[in-house]
Amino acid sequence: MPKQTYFHLSKDKQETLIVAAKKEFSRVPLHEASVANIIKSAGIPRGSFYQYFEDKEDLFYYLLNQLAEKSNRRFISVLMDKNGDLFETFIATFQFMLEVHRDQEHKNFFKNVYLNMNYKHEKTLANDVYEETQKTQYFNTIKLIDTSKLNVHDEQELHHVLKILMGVTFQNLVQLFVKEYSDEEALKNYLVQIDLLKRGLQKN
């Protein structure tokens, strides 16, 4: 989390920092990004940077979290639109992600995120970061799911279903960049996997 000093800055300056950061994190993944480039691009002295952020990771995860929150809100609203249908929601979300990632403004940034998707990145994207909101938000989301269509017996199993779906979804987004799939191919593969998940991998 950025330091208080950062939040005392004018919205303008905050935005400038974010833009500069995104530019650098679009160029290279986190561990190759340099503070030097960010400050040059934002036009602030080095010392100031460290007044605002602990380090580049602090800024990176703040940025990633902002984008994740947007996605998360979208996920919830789609879930409501689809009357709690989890599969439909995941598919719609995946499609939306394809669009977002196609967009030049975000493309390279997400490429660097997904190709270096480690636990902390995934946790951030799964909106698991700032613990206060985490649990309540999770329970609110869970409540929206229509479990009557799901093959689960208790909340425990529902939790695992979510884990599986998120895992598979992330995996497919990673593949999008690794294999340089077209949107159509990526979606096709994802749909096959979702279908397999729905109907079960084992023959009855």
Added chain:
Amino acid sequence: MPKQTYFHLSKDKQETLIVAAKKEFSRVPLHEASVANIIKSAGIPRGSFYQYFEDKEDLFYYLLNQLAEKSNRRFISVLMDKNGDLFETFIATFQFMLEVHRDQEHKNFFKNVYLNMNYKHEKTLANDVYEETQKTQYFNTIKLIDTSKLNVHDEQELHHVLKILMGVTFQNLVQLFVKEYSDEEALKNYLVQIDLLKRGLQKN
């Protein structure tokens, strides 16, 4: 891949390097590891290191690949033992992984691998690295699978099933370190997920 020079070294010296590398990569994840520590521990000059390896990544992935190959051979032999039962094989492999990771010699190394599991790590562990062997090995493995128990219609779907199972397996191994589960808890969770995958997430 290490340079030829490395392979010209005596087995002893090779082993010393490997031990030193593993020590450093157990201490910290790849991007925090330093060549300085490896050479100090191995007792070789800096210049020599760069005679043997392109950089520390080269050494890291070589090491990881060695371990992955061991796992892979094990996977295949278990698959044969279990007469091609994919689920049984994955479960047995997961259990074996739990044992291996419990072992102090490997524990921290794998912790650093899994908590920073990015695409390249996963690809290496999935034994996807050196392209020549990759495809033939994949097809040989596939042939061993008893598809009569699986809810798949073609090889394409089988491929996706493998993707899903590997993804879920990796995810659970990561959780082992993130949540610091006991072996029993980790296995319990994994079994719940495998069971869900088998029977399908959607109610009939």
Added chain:
DNA sequence: TCTGCAATGTGACACCGTGTCACAACTGAG
């Protein structure tokens, strides 16, 4: 045994990035 080329060993060095710290500038309450 000697010669000379190719392969390997070596560590000082140039370069680059990080995070800090002493000091400067600003701000606002009294």
Added chain:
DNA sequence: CTCAGTTGTGACACGGTGTCACATTGCAGA
């Protein structure tokens, strides 16, 4: 106008990387 608290600033110490000129070794052929 003052002064304490906050923020701005950039030079700097530190540590890590990969290279390169030179030293050493190994070995084939005379």
